Amino acid sequence: MKIKSVRARVFEWKGKTVPPQGNFCSNAMDLVYKNPASQHAAGKDTMNTFRFHQWTVVEVETDDGIVGLGNVALAPRIAKAIIDEYLAPLVIGQDPWDYEYLNQRMYRATHAWGRKGIGMAAISAVDIAIWDILGKSVDKPVFKLLGGRTKEKIPCYYSKLYRTDLKEMQKEAETYLKQGFRAFKMRFGYGPQHGQQGVVENLRSVEAVREVIGYDNDLMLECYMGWNVEYAKRILPKLEKFEPRWLEEPVIADDIDGYAELNQLTSIPISGGEHEFSLYGFKQLLDRKAVSVVQYDTNRVGGITMAHKINALCEAYSVPVIPHAGQMHNYHLTMSSLNCPISEYFPMFDVEVGNELFYYIFEGEPVAEDGFLQLDDHKPGLGLTLRTDYLSQFNIIE
Numbered sequence: 001m002k003i004k005s006v007r008a009r010v011f012e013w014k015g016k017t018v019p020p021q022g023n024f025c026s027n028a029m030d031l032v033y034k035n036p037a038s039q040h041a042a043g044k045d046t047m048n049t050f051r052f053h054q055w056t057v058v059e060v061e062t063d064d065g066i067v068g069l070g071n072v073a074l075a076p077r078i079a080k081a082i083i084d085e086y087l088a089p090l091v092i093g094q095d096p097w098d099y100e101y102l103n104q105r106m107y108r109a110t111h112a113w114g115r116k117g118i119g120m121a122a123i124s125a126v127d128i129a130i131w132d133i134l135g136k137s138v139d140k141p142v143f144k145l146l147g148g149r150t151k152e153k154i155p156c157y158y159s160k161l162y163r164t165d166l167k168e169m170q171k172e173a174e175t176y177l178k179q180g181f182r183a184f185k186m187r188f189g190y191g192p193q194h195g196q197q198g199v200v201e202n203l204r205s206v207e208a209v210r211e212v213i214g215y216d217n218d219l220m221l222e223c224y225m226g227w228n229v230e231y232a233k234r235i236l237p238k239l240e241k242f243e244p245r246w247l248e249e250p251v252i253a254d255d256i257d258g259y260a261e262l263n264q265l266t267s268i269p270i271s272g273g274e275h276e277f278s279l280y281g282f283k284q285l286l287d288r289k290a291v292s293v294v295q296y297d298t299n300r301v302g303g304i305t306m307a308h309k310i311n312a313l314c315e316a317y318s319v320p321v322i323p324h325a326g327q328m329h330n331y332h333l334t335m336s337s338l339n340c341p342i343s344e345y346f347p348m349f350d351v352e353v354g355n356e357l358f359y360y361i362f363e364g365e366p367v368a369e370d371g372f373l374q375l376d377d378h379k380p381g382l383g384l385t386l387r388t389d390y391l392s393q394f395n396i397i398e
Contacts, residue, residue, distance in 0.1 A: 001066070001137060003096055006088035006126065007059040008080040011361055015393035018352040020047060023189030023201075024162050025353075026226025028252050030191050050224070052354025055361055056080050056122075057386070060129035062096065066136050069362070069384050070129030071329070072299050073354065074121040077397070082122040086110055096130045096137075103127055103305040120277040120302055127303020128329050128382070135381035142382055143375060146308055146336035154334055154373040156326070156345035157181065157220065162352075163189030166208040173212045176347075180370030183218035183245070183342065184209065191223075192231040199235050206242050218245040221268075225249045225275070229258040236266045246271040246293050259290035271295055274324040278302065282310050286317045297324040298333060307333050315339040327358050328365060328382045335375050343373060360390045 029046035056079045058070035072079045090105050106123045113119060135142045143149065158181040161169055173184055186209050190198030210219060221244045223232075232250040239247070246269040251258040253275035263270040269292035276282055277300055285291050294314050298307040307323075311333060314321045321337065323330035326344045334340040345368050348359040359365055364384040366373045376383060 001095060001097070002063045003060055003091050003094050003130075004063045005061045006083065006092060006129075007061070008083040008088075008125070009057050009059075010076045010080050010397040011055045011057055011357075012076075012395040012397065013053045013351055013354075013357055013360070013393065014395050015360075015390070016350060017053065018350050021162075021164060024164070025187040026163075026189060026191045026223055028225040030193055030226045031228065033193075047353070050353070052357060053351065055354075055357055056083070056125060057361060058083060058125040058129050060091070060096075060126065060133060062133060062137075066133050068096075068129035068132035068134075068136065069382060069386070070125035070127070070132070070299075070303070071358075071361075072121045072125040073357075074300065075118045078118050079122040079125065080397070082110070082114070082119060083126060086114075087122060087126050091126060091130070096133045099127070099130050099134065099305050102130065103302060107302060116277045116281070121300045124299045124301065124303040124306075127305050128299060131304040132381040132384070139380045141332065141375060141377065141379055142304065143332040143335040144377070146304070146332065149335060149375075149377070150338045151335065154331060154343050154375070155183070155341070156343040156368050156371060156373050157183035157185055157218065158371075159185040159326070159344045159346055160349070161186035161209065163187050163205055166205060169205065170208055170212045173209050177213055177217070179368075180372075181217075181368070182371050183220070184213055185220040185222055185248075185344070187222045187224065188226065191226040192228055199238070202235065203238055206239065206244075210242050215243060219243070220245050220248060220271075222248045223250045225252045227251060229255070229261060232258075232262050233265060236262065236268060240267055244268055248272065248295065249274060256284060256288055256290050259285070260288045263290055263292055269293055271322075274300075276301070279306055279309050279313065282313060286314065286319060292319060294319055294321045295324045296321065298329040299327075304329065304333065311337045311339055325355055328362070328384055331366070331373060331375060332382065345373065360393065361387060363387045 052073040054076040056072045056076040060068045158176040248271045271293035272291045273294045362384045
C-alpha cells in the first residue's frame with residue numbers, strides 16, 4: 001500500500017453566523033488598544049483573529065483506494081499552500097505504515113520555518129489522514145491502534161459558556177446540567193485593561209455559574225491568554241474560594257516563566273498547551289512545572305503520531321492531558337490513554353467562534369449523552385465522513 005495523492009481543500013463558511021458580542025471572551029488581543037484608524041476587523045472585535053470560519057480538509061488516498069481524512073483550522077489558506085507545495089511531495093509514493101518516518105520527514109524538511117504554528121498544523125492534517133488510512137486498512141478504529149480502550153466511555157465537560165448576560169449564562173448552564181453534564185468551562189470577559197471593575201465583573205460571572213451548578217460539579221475557567229502575570233496575581237487569590245478545577249491560559253503562550261510563577265502561586269491548577277506545537281515545547285513546560293494540565297490539540301502538534309508521544313511524556317511527569325476542542329482526532333487519543341481523564345465537548349450550535357464548524361463539515365462526531373462520549377469499536381479509522389448536506393453553505397477552494 002502506497003500513498004497515491006494528497007488533496008487539500010479550504011472550506012470557507014458563508015452561512016449564518018452569530019454576531020460578535022462585547023466582552024465575549026478575553027483574549028491575547030485585548031491588551032492592544034483599539035486603534036480607530038485600523039482597517040482590520042480586530043480593531044473592533046478583538047476575538048476576530050481567533051475565530052475559525054474556515055477549515056482545511058485533507059484527503060490522502062492510497063493506491064488501493066483507501067482515503068484518509070485530516071483537518072487543520074489555523075490559517076487554512078496558508079495551510080493548504082504548505083500541504084500542496086511542501087508536504088504532499090514528501091509523502092506521495094510512501095508506505096503510510098511508515099508513519100513515524102513520514103512525520104519526521106515532514107517535520108525536519110520544514111524545520112527552518114515550520115517548527116511552530118501553521119507549519120506544524122499543516123503536518124498534523126496530513127498525519128491525521130494517514131492514521132485514518134491505517135485504521136481503515138485493518139478495519140479497526142484508530143484508538144485500537146494506539147493502545148485500545150482504557151475507559152468504558154469518555155467523561156466530557158460542556159465547553160461553551162462565553163461571557164454574556166449573567167442570567168443567560170445561568171440559563172445555559174442549567175440547560176446542560178439537566179442533560180447530565182457534571183463539568184463546565186466558562187470564559188472570562190474582562191482583563192487588565194478593564195481595571196478593578198473588570199475584576200469585579202469576572203468574579204460576578206464565576207459566582208453566577210457556581211450558583212447554578214453547585215460545588216459537586218467541576219468548573220473550569222478560561223482566560224484565553226487575555227491576562228498578564230500582574231493581573232492574574234491580583235485575581236487568583238479571589239478565585240480560589242470558587243474551587244475551580246483549573247484556570248486556563250492566563251497569559252500568552254510564550255510566557256513560560258509567567259505560567260511557572262502562577263502555577264506555584266495558587267492552589268488553582270494552571271492549564272495550557274493549546275498554543276504549543278511540539279514535543280520539545282511540552283517538555284519545556286513540564287520541566288518548568290509551568291502547567292498542571294496539558295491541553296494540546298492533535299491538529300496542531302504534528303498529528304496523532306506526535307500527540308501519542310506527548311501523552312506518554314506527560315504521564316511520566318504525572319500531568320494529565322485533556323486535549324483542546326474535543327473532535328475525533330482528540331477523542332481517539334483520550335480513549336487510548338489512561339492519562340487523559342476527560343474530554344472537552346462543544347455541542348452542535350450556530351457557527352460562532354468556529355469550533356462548531358467541525359460538525360458542519362464532518363459526519364460521525366459522537367454526541368454526548370449524560371455527560372459522556374462513546375467511540376464505536378467497530379467503526380474503522382477515525383470514524384468520520386464528509387457531510388454533503390451543508391456543502392451549499394461553504395465556498396470551497398481546491
